[in-house]
Amino acid sequence: MSSKRTAAFPAEDATVSEGVIVPETAGRHRPATAASPGEPLLVVEDLRVQFTRGGRKINAVNGLSYELAPGSMLAIIGESGSGKSVSSRALMGLLPPTAKISGSVRFDGRDLLGLSEREMQSLRGGDIAMVFQDPARSLNPTMKIGAQITEAVRLHSDLDKKGAQARAVELLKLVRLPAAERRFHEYPHQLSGGMRQRVMIAIALAGEPRLLIADEATTALDVTTQAQIMELLVELQQRLGMAVIMISHDLGLAASYAQDVVVMYAGRAVEYAPTKVLFANVRMPYTHALLGAIPALDREPHSLFEVTPGQPPDLSALPKGCPFRPRCSNATDQCLEMPPFTEHDPEHWFACWHPVGSGTGKHTANGEQR
Numbered sequence: 045m046s047s048k049r050t051a052a053f054p055a056e057d058a059t060v061s062e063g064v065i066v067p068e069t070a071g072r073h074r075p076a077t078a079a080s081p082g083e084p085l086l087v088v089e090d091l092r093v094q095f096t097r098g099g100r101k102i103n104a105v106n107g108l109s110y111e112l113a114p115g116s117m118l119a120i121i122g123e124s125g126s127g128k129s130v131s132s133r134a135l136m137g138l139l140p141p142t143a144k145i146s147g148s149v150r151f152d153g154r155d156l157l158g159l160s161e162r163e164m165q166s167l168r169g170g171d172i173a174m175v176f177q178d179p180a181r182s183l184n185p186t187m188k189i190g191a192q193i194t195e196a197v198r199l200h201s202d203l204d205k206k207g208a209q210a211r212a213v214e215l216l217k218l219v220r221l222p223a224a225e226r227r228f229h230e231y232p233h234q235l236s237g238g239m240r241q242r243v244m245i246a247i248a249l250a251g252e253p254r255l256l257i258a259d260e261a262t263t264a265l266d267v268t269t270q271a272q273i274m275e276l277l278v279e280l281q282q283r284l285g286m287a288v289i290m291i292s293h294d295l296g297l298a299a300s301y302a303q304d305v306v307v308m309y310a311g312r313a314v315e316y317a318p319t320k321v322l323f324a325n326v327r328m329p330y331t332h333a334l335l336g337a338i339p340a341l342d343r344e345p346h347s348l349f350e351v352t353p354g355q356p357p358d359l360s361a362l363p364k365g366c367p368f369r370p371r372c373s374n375a376t377d378q379c380l381e382m383p384p385f386t387e388h389d390p391e392h393w394f395a396c397w398h399p400v401g402s403g404t405g406k407h408t409a410n411g412e413q414r
């Protein structure tokens with residue numbers, strides 16, 4: 045699976061249009077060339093991750109399950125500390141050895157949790173690549189960006205230095221870095237934040253991944269640059285047939301760009317559906333609160349959760365039953381028992397005894413309080 049390849053991704057021109065981040069646009073970017081509805085590329089089942097810190101057990105991921113079709117984009121959404129990054133790092137083998145991991149992660153039919161570090165290394169940056177929030181920290185400040193991409197290309201191909209350099213320039217064009225040939229000879233500090241993130245994406249593409257995990261890859265960017273990077277990811281997803289997991293605290297971004305959404309709370313998936321299905325009928329009160337918290341287009345980054353009252357629970361002392369119970373206006377004594385994560389409606393999974401719009405809670409489906 046990780047054999048060295050020399051085939052190049054296509055690099056012809058395409059327009060990068062402006063992204064409008066509103067839920068009404070749910071699924072508008074669904075790729076025309078979406079992968080076959082056959083086998084999923086990635087199947088995560090009952091993933092659990094526990095850390096021990098100062099004698100306390102921290103349950104960072106508590107039974108996460110989802111599937112990802114080849115060439116599709118899944119958004120994993122949740123507020124800080126909900127387990128988004130830990131769950132993705134677990135499948136990349138990037139957690140410290142002290143992390144206790146259980147469950148199953150199958151990529152292309154292969155159990156990733158059973159792989160040796162050596163096997164994981166060949167997979168990382170090859171079939172699966174990751175882009176992080178802070179490109180300034182991920183790039184080597186003392187090396188020209190061209191040399192950094194060339195190094196990544198050589199690591200994942202049989203190309204000689206000259207061939208790898210040519211490929212690196214191609215990759216810079218593929219990620220739409222303006223004046224790619226000139227920028228090739230520049231250092232990271234000479235580039236803007238958006239440009240640096242394009243370089244990080246170029247490095248991630250060097251191994252021609254089938255899955256790209258973008259962990260808050262646009263969070264540090266201004267709204268316009270954020271939209272441009274998201275448009276780039278969608279374009280690459282469509283042109284290269286690459287699957288993308290987009291990790292974000294921003295439900296609005298998910299609504300605009302992803303085909304499917306997993307909403308996480310306290311290390312659990314609490315709602316999971318195709319984007320259109322989810323936004324047509326949000327059922328989980330937590331997702332509902334997030335949706336109500338999406339302000340206008342000119343919102344400040346990180347402001348999304350400020351209007352959701354209360355704090356997420358301490359992961360070393362989770363409340364009894366539903367972890368959202370202490371913050372939920374629909375909660376009853378029944379919520380002292382953990383609601384199962386079930387496919388209640390076709391393709392629509394959620395974990396709630398009193399979902400929005402069911403007539404059993406205090407919320408109505410259109411977001412008003414009764």
Ligand SMILES: Nc1ncnc2c1ncn2[C@@H]1O[C@H](COP(=O)(O)OP(=O)(O)OP(=O)(O)O)[C@@H](O)[C@H]1O
Binds near residue numbers: 097123129130
């Ligand atoms: N190495 C570690 N040791 C102990 N606890 C950890 C470790 N890594 C993460 N955690 C804890 O696991 C929980 C989940 O963290 P995670 O980074 O996945 O959250 P997140 O949803 O990605 O949040 P953010 O958006 O802030 O990155 C947090 O409480 C965090 O403190």
